[in-house]
Amino acid sequence: MNQPQEFLDDRVCMAVEAFQFLKSTTIAVRAAFMHAVADKIEGLGPELLDTAHAETALPLVRLTGEKARTVGQWRSYANAVALGIYTEARIDLPNSETGKSDIRKFNLGIGPVVVFGASNFPFAFSTAGGDTASAIGAGCPVIVKGHSGHTRTSTMMADAIAAVIKDYGWPEGVFSHILGDNVIGTDTKIGAYLTAHPRVKAVGFTGSYWGGKALFDIANQREEPIPVFAEMGSVNPVFAFSQLLEDRAEALAKEYAASLTLGVGQFCTNPGVFIAVKGDGLERFKKALASAILATAPATMLNTGIYAHFEKNKATLSGQAEVSMLAESSVEAVQGQGRPRIISTSAHNFLKNQVLSEEVFGPFAVLVEAENAEEVLAIARQLKGQLTITIAATNEDVRVHQEIFNVVKDKAGRLLFNGMPTGVEVVYAMQHGGPFPSCTDPRFTSVGPDAVKRFVRPLAFQNWPDEFLPVELKNENALGIVRIVNGSATKASI
Numbered sequence: 001m002n003q004p005q006e007f008l009d010d011r012v013c014m015a016v017e018a019f020q021f022l023k024s025t026t027i028a029v030r031a032a033f034m035h036a037v038a039d040k041i042e043g044l045g046p047e048l049l050d051t052a053h054a055e056t057a058l059p060l061v062r063l064t065g066e067k068a069r070t071v072g073q074w075r076s077y078a079n080a081v082a083l084g085i086y087t088e089a090r091i092d093l094p095n096s097e098t099g100k101s102d103i104r105k106f107n108l109g110i111g112p113v114v115v116f117g118a119s120n121f122p123f124a125f126s127t128a129g130g131d132t133a134s135a136i137g138a139g140c141p142v143i144v145k146g147h148s149g150h151t152r153t154s155t156m157m158a159d160a161i162a163a164v165i166k167d168y169g170w171p172e173g174v175f176s177h178i179l180g181d182n183v184i185g186t187d188t189k190i191g192a193y194l195t196a197h198p199r200v201k202a203v204g205f206t207g208s209y210w211g212g213k214a215l216f217d218i219a220n221q222r223e224e225p226i227p228v229f230a231e232m233g234s235v236n237p238v239f240a241f242s243q244l245l246e247d248r249a250e251a252l253a254k255e256y257a258a259s260l261t262l263g264v265g266q267f268c269t270n271p272g273v274f275i276a277v278k279g280d281g282l283e284r285f286k287k288a289l290a291s292a293i294l295a296t297a298p299a300t301m302l303n304t305g306i307y308a309h310f311e312k313n314k315a316t317l318s319g320q321a322e323v324s325m326l327a328e329s330s331v332e333a334v335q336g337q338g339r340p341r342i343i344s345t346s347a348h349n350f351l352k353n354q355v356l357s358e359e360v361f362g363p364f365a366v367l368v369e370a371e372n373a374e375e376v377l378a379i380a381r382q383l384k385g386q387l388t389i390t391i392a393a394t395n396e397d398v399r400v401h402q403e404i405f406n407v408v409k410d411k412a413g414r415l416l417f418n419g420m421p422t423g424v425e426v427v428y429a430m431q432h433g434g435p436f437p438s439c440t441d442p443r444f445t446s447v448g449p450d451a452v453k454r455f456v457r458p459l460a461f462q463n464w465p466d467e468f469l470p471v472e473l474k475n476e477n478a479l480g481i482v483r484i485v486n487g488s489a490t491k492a493s494i
Contacts, residue, residue, distance in 0.1 A: 005193065012199050014173025015112035015141040021171050022109060022139045026471055027081050028479060030137055033168055034078035040160040041128060042071045048156050052122045055150040057300040062263065063123070070123040073426050074133045080428070080449030081137040084481025086456055087472045091485045091494070094463075102463050104473040107456035109139030110227075111201030114194045116215075117147035117154055118206035119302050120266045126150070127177060128157040130426075130451050131204035131229075136174070138455035140202070143176045145191055149303045151179050195219055195228070202455055205230040206268070206446065209359070209437055216440050229454045231446050234386040234438040235272035235359050236421045239376065239404065241397035244418075245281025252392055253288035257296065257340075259420035264299045264338045265363030266306065269388055269421040272359060275347070275368045275379055282369065289342065289367075290327035296340045298333035301362065307336050310362035314341060317366065320356060322349040326367055338362045347375035351382060373401060380407040385435025385442065388414045388421035411435060413442060 022030070049063050058066075080086070087106050094102040113135040117126035124130065127144050135142045146154035158177035165174050178194075180187050191211075195203055195218045203219060205212050205228065212230030219228045238256065245252065259271055276282045301307040318325070318341070326342040333339035340363035347370035350356050356366055370376045383389075389412040391398065391405065398405055398417075408415065413434030424432050424447050432447035433439040439446075444454045466475050472483075475494040482489050 004190070008178070008190070008193055008197070011143055011173070011176040011178065012112060012194070012197050014171070015143055015176060016173070016199050018141040018171040018173035019109065019111055022141060022174065025139065026479065027084055027087060027481075030139060031078040031082035033164065033170075034074050034081070034133060034137060036164045036167070037128070037133075037161055038071045038074035038078070040164050041067070041074070041157065044156065044160060048153070051156060052150060052153040055153055056119075056122055056302050058122070058263070058302070066121060066123045069426060070128060073124065073130050074128075076426060077130070077133045077137050077449050077452060081452060084472065084479060084483075085449070086138065086452045087481060088458070089472045089481060089483040091473060091483055093486055093494070103460055104464070104469065105458055105460040106470060106472045107458055108470075109135075110455050110457050111140060112199060113140045113142050113202045113204060113455055114200050115142055115144045115204045116191060116207065116211075117144060117150075119147050119149045119306065120263070120268075121206075122147070122150040122153045123157065125206045126157070127154040128161055130446060131206070132161070132175075134451035135202075135204065135455045137452045140455045141174045141176075143178065143194060143200070145187070145194065146177055146179045148180055148187055149305075154179065191215065192218055196222060198222070198224065200226065202226055203228040203230070204446070204454070208232060208361075212440060213437070227454070228440050229444060229446065230440040231268065231387070231433060232437060232439060233268040233359050233361065234384075234388070234434065235357060236269050236386055236388045236390070237273040237275060237383065238271050238390040238392055238420075239380070239408070240274065240276040240282075240285070240392040241394070241401060242277060242279060242281060243394040243397045244392050245276060245279070245285055247394065249281045249284035250288040253285050254292055255420055257289055257292035259422045260365050261293075261296050261340050261363045262422050264301050265340070266302055266361060267422050269424060270361075271390065271421055272365050273357070273368060274365060275370065275376060277370045277372060277376060286326060286344075286367065293327040293340050293342055294330045296329050296363070297331045298329055298337035298339040300336050301338045304336065306361065307338065310338055310360065310364070313358070313360040314362065314364050317356060317358070317360060317364070318343050320345075320353055322346065323356070340364070342367055344369060347371065347379060351375070351378055357384065373404070376401075377404050377407065380404050380411070383408070383411045385438045386412040387432065387434045387438045388412055388416060390416040390419070390421055392418055413438070413445070
């Protein structure tokens with residue numbers, strides 16, 4: 001594997017050199033670059049959508065929306081970078097009477113970042129997705145390992161970024177795109193080699209638990225451990241309570257079925273477990289849910305590998321003891337299509353059989369029937385970390401079940417009060433990342449401008465002459481950003 005190693009080493013070395021260049025750019029310059037990338041992606045014509053559709057089977061309507069989201073990500077992240085939010089400039093001025101030093105601190109990029117493209121979002125979470133945008137916004141060069149499920153789409157997006165780099169006269173190493181087609185070796189070996197490379201400083205990953213955990217372990221076994229920001233999915237449980245079920249069981253069933261089967265269930269926020277106490281409301285919900293699932297036709301999944309895993313995992317969970325079929329689509333599926341299915345079990349069985357808590361990536365869910373609120377609380381306590389948890393409840397339900405509500409605060413990155421978790425808005429307040437094993441670091445988000453925080457580190461300057469300080473920390477606030485000076489927020493120059 002000498003040739004591939006040499007190629008990968010060259011790309012990393014180019015990134016290291018480009019990092020030195022990016023350290024000399026201001027947040028304003030990087031923000032302008034990011035807007036130019038957004039313009040370039042926005043200008044890609046129907047060929048991009050047609051290519052992505054052919055490679056992923058995702059509908060053109062969905063891809064059109066995802067392209068717009070991707071453009072929006074670059075723009076919103078650029079605006080946040082330009083505001084200086086992630087610079088976090090802090091200035092504590094000297095005091096001759098007390099002998100206090102002049103200390104100034106700001107955040108700068110962490111270094112070359114390896115990004116792994118995701119299969120289910122060929123635009124928004126892949127080559128030109130949020131990880132790439134946020135890393136460049138932080139001042140970090142990016143090496144993308146393109147996903148094998150959409151190589152032509154990945155290449156088109158990579159070419160768009162490369163064109164802007166050329167237009168700006170920036171070093172080529174600011175962005176590299178690597179596919180299994182241009183490096184001899186498996187995707188797994190390429191990913192492992194890049195993660196272990198001593199000059200790589202961070203990793204961004206969206207995908208399976210096993211893939212993310214493998215990269216995390218490699219990164220932590222290095223001589224210099226590095227952060228791996230891996231979003232690895234979850235079952236996103238929905239806890240439904242009695243008053244809400246009594247009031248709107250049928251409507252909730254329709255919402256749940258629509259969320260579960262959206263995009264053939266191929267979302268990391270897919271609500272794969274539904275928990276409620278037995279009663280008339282739950283029976284009405286089950287009847288309406290079964291009707292909705294029966295009427296939902298199977299659809300083609302992203303690729304043969306995902307389809308094979310879906311069929312295998314669906315069969316595994318459906319074959320567990322004390323499990324029954326609640327509903328399955330009445331339309332037979334052909335090879336490659338995900339056929340929606342709901343199974344049901346008791347809370348007692350769910351609690352003792354951890355297999356039933358495992359994620360099935362596709363249109364599949366486990367409905368858990370509890371005897372009482374104590375069993376629901378036990379499930380909440382036993383839950384592993386999740387991206388989302390939904391509380392389907394009235395205000396009175398929450399008042400009555402405060403203990404459950406308090407427990408789930410420790411188990412998720414985003415708590416929903418009614419509504420469904422599919423659909424992750426790209427806004428400042430979004431948290432897309434939860435406790436392990438949904439993510440490797442619950443302190444950060446991979447969606448929204450705050451995703452930039454993952455790829456910066458603080459650096460303090462003590463008693464430095466003004467002319468040698470970074471522009472963010474000079475006496476004159478040329479960038480017009482908010483800085484904390486002697487404990488107070490201000491845009492004023494010193």
